[in-house]
Amino acid sequence: MRLVIQNVLSSSVTIDNKIYSSINRGYLVLVGFTNGDDINIINKMIDKLLAIRVFNDENGKTNLSINDIKGDILVVSQFTLYANFKEGRRPSFTDALPGPVSEPLYNEFINILKSKFTGNIQTGVFGADMKVSLINDGPFTSILDSKDLIK
Numbered sequence: 176m177r178l179v180i181q182n183v184l185s186s187s188v189t190i191d192n193k194i195y196s197s198i199n200r201g202y203l204v205l206v207g208f209t210n211g212d213d214i215n216i217i218n219k220m221i222d223k224l225l226a227i228r229v230f231n232d233e234n235g236k237t238n239l240s241i242n243d244i245k246g247d248i249l250v251v252s253q254f255t256l257y258a259n260f261k262e263g264r265r266p267s268f269t270d271a272l273p274g275p276v277s278e279p280l281y282n283e284f285i286n287i288l289k290s291k292f293t294g295n296i297q298t299g300v301f302g303a304d305m306k307v308s309l310i311n312d313g314p315f316t317s318i319l320d321s322k323d324l325i326k
């Protein structure tokens with residue numbers, strides 16, 4: 176499982192030229208799944224996501240979590256996080272789980288996140304043609320990969 180976490184001042188998802196969801200200050204989280212991902216990994220990744228301290232405190236140090244700032248979270252499915260360019264110039268997506276396997280994991284990710292985070296959570300639509308907009312704060316973008324957490 177891989178998360179790309181962007182600290183944002185605001186972010187939104189547009190589908191069919193209509194804003195589907197939007198947030199204010201917090202995280203835009205792009206989430207992708209790969210072989211071996213399960214509920215155990217989802218729980219560990221969410222715990223880490225909610226615990227990392229990547230927002231500035233009053234002294235300008237990255238010392239605050241999403242809970243500390245009472246931020247929002249926008250979660251968007253993103254199989255292209257597992258794009259592989261090892262051979263040729265076009266990406267291979269063989270490491271990304273196919274939709275019928277990853278969609279239940281995405282839904283479980285949302286459900287578990289809602290059970291652990293009391294703030295505003297918004298989502299995209301799995302498999303939809305989404306236009307994602309954001310005003311990056313910093314910019315500050317982080318990558319959290321389950322292979323780095325699960326040994």
